[in-house]
Amino acid sequence: MKTTRIIIPLLFSGVLGLSAACSSTSSTSDNSGNASNSTSGSAAGANSPATDAIGQGGTVGTDAMGLGANQGTLTNAAASGGDQARSGATDSNSGPATYAELSNMPDAQFLLTAASSNMLEIQLGKLAVQQGGHAEVKKFGQMMVDHHTRASNDMKPIATQLNVTPPTTLMPMHQAMMDKLSGLSGKAFDEAYMDIMESAHTMDITMFSAKGNAAETPVVKSFAAKTLPMLRSHMKMAADIEKKVD
Numbered sequence: 001m002k003t004t005r006i007i008i009p010l011l012f013s014g015v016l017g018l019s020a021a022c023s024s025t026s027s028t029s030d031n032s033g034n035a036s037n038s039t040s041g042s043a044a045g046a047n048s049p050a051t052d053a054i055g056q057g058g059t060v061g062t063d064a065m066g067l068g069a070n071q072g073t074l075t076n077a078a079a080s081g082g083d084q085a086r087s088g089a090t091d092s093n094s095g096p097a098t099y100a101e102l103s104n105m106p107d108a109q110f111l112l113t114a115a116s117s118n119m120l121e122i123q124l125g126k127l128a129v130q131q132g133g134h135a136e137v138k139k140f141g142q143m144m145v146d147h148h149t150r151a152s153n154d155m156k157p158i159a160t161q162l163n164v165t166p167p168t169t170l171m172p173m174h175q176a177m178m179d180k181l182s183g184l185s186g187k188a189f190d191e192a193y194m195d196i197m198e199s200a201h202t203m204d205i206t207m208f209s210a211k212g213n214a215a216e217t218p219v220v221k222s223f224a225a226k227t228l229p230m231l232r233s234h235m236k237m238a239a240d241i242e243k244k245v246d
Helices: 002-032 034-045 050-054 072-087 095-103 107-131 135-161 172-182 186-214 218-245
Strands: none
Touching: 095 186, 107 135, 107 172, 107 186, 107 218, 135 186, 135 218, 172 186, 186 218
């Protein structure tokens, strides 16, 4: 459970840092007029550092997010959010503000984050089947693969509609979880995996609940509300199994 308490602030800080970056970039784009267009040529010709912030290959169309081609601001703000996460600079009394900020997350950024989360659940689920020691951990892992593969497929047409290309690699906050488990096996894996499952689902439930109530588009609001019961079911199961493997 100690791991869970540490990871949750890291997740929230990472997501909010990226969300703030998107909002900042969107505002800059809106106010820059033709200057934004003149910047786009050089930005398009270089490897955008925004790729590292949201996962390789994950892009957002201007219609979905209000972003111009100059996405460098995203990386700077995201890095700031990451620094706060690494230092644990999360106010324990900031629950309502955190929920409000997640509610204000652009739908496109929500889809990028959800896509990375689905990839995490699938990859960790496969690890659980291979490296887990407890039978229920292995069974839970396979369920994560099945359920989150389906959720990923359900999200694809929504992403297309919003002109969002899902990332092909994990976001840094999700990659850190993957790295933590990749070298473990047996009981050590079981304990760490179930802790991370509680952390990841706590974050996802908060994010999906927020967007289910306050999404910018009806299709995203419907998707978030539809997915929420599955996440809550996973959370309950993870908590029950975590008690058995500790």
